[in-house]
Amino acid sequence: MKRSGHKLEKRKGFKTRTSIEYLRSIQKAANDLTLLLDEEVRRFLNEEEMNRMLATCTGAMEELDKFSRALRKDLMDENYGFMETYVFCGLCGRRELVGSLKCSVCGNVLKRCVDCGHYDQVYQQCALHGFYVFLSEAEQPNDDSHSYRCGDYKPKVEAREAAQ
Numbered sequence: 001m002k003r004s005g006h007k008l009e010k011r012k013g014f015k016t017r018t019s020i021e022y023l024r025s026i027q028k029a030a031n032d033l034t035l036l037l038d039e040e041v042r043r044f045l046n047e048e049e050m051n052r053m054l055a056t057c058t059g060a061m062e063e064l065d066k067f068s069r070a071l072r073k074d075l076m077d078e079n080y081g082f083m084e085t086y087v088f089c090g091l092c093g094r095r096e097l098v099g100s101l102k103c104s105v106c107g108n109v110l111k112r113c114v115d116c117g118h119y120d121q122v123y124q125q126c127a128l129h130g131f132y133v134f135l136s137e138a139e140q141p142n143d144d145s146h147s148y149r150c151g152d153y154k155p156k157v158e159a160r161e162a163a164q
Helices: 017-038 040-042 048-076 134-137
Strands: 086-088 095-097
Touching: none
Parallel strands: none
Antiparallel strands: 086 095
16 A cells, blocks of 8 residues: 555544433434334335334334333432423424423423413413513523523423333
């Protein structure tokens, strides 16, 4: 290689990722996979291909289930006050855990005062803390809103509890 004039390049070693890069990669891969899931593809697969597809999907589901159980266990063991309650993003409709501050797809603030059991729409205030929140902010909160990091946020309807 030296005689032919090509430069020798050292292989670059593995670069460890930060946790946020890893999380973003998983979210992107999950979103990409969701977009690929089209039930119409079954019409164009033969029996062998459907068997391979089913085996692939089953393997992926088992690995995701194992990973999800480990995450759930860590959240419960670390005393984060974790409760598996899901809320829906008011902007894009994505389902997120109530512990998430923003939607992972559109970045919208998830904790809306208008969805909280402590919010009084008539007086436009938090019945628990007494501060005023105008209805426009209660419906479309931003990073400065009271609901953004509210530790007492309680959805009016508990969407789903963890199935143990």
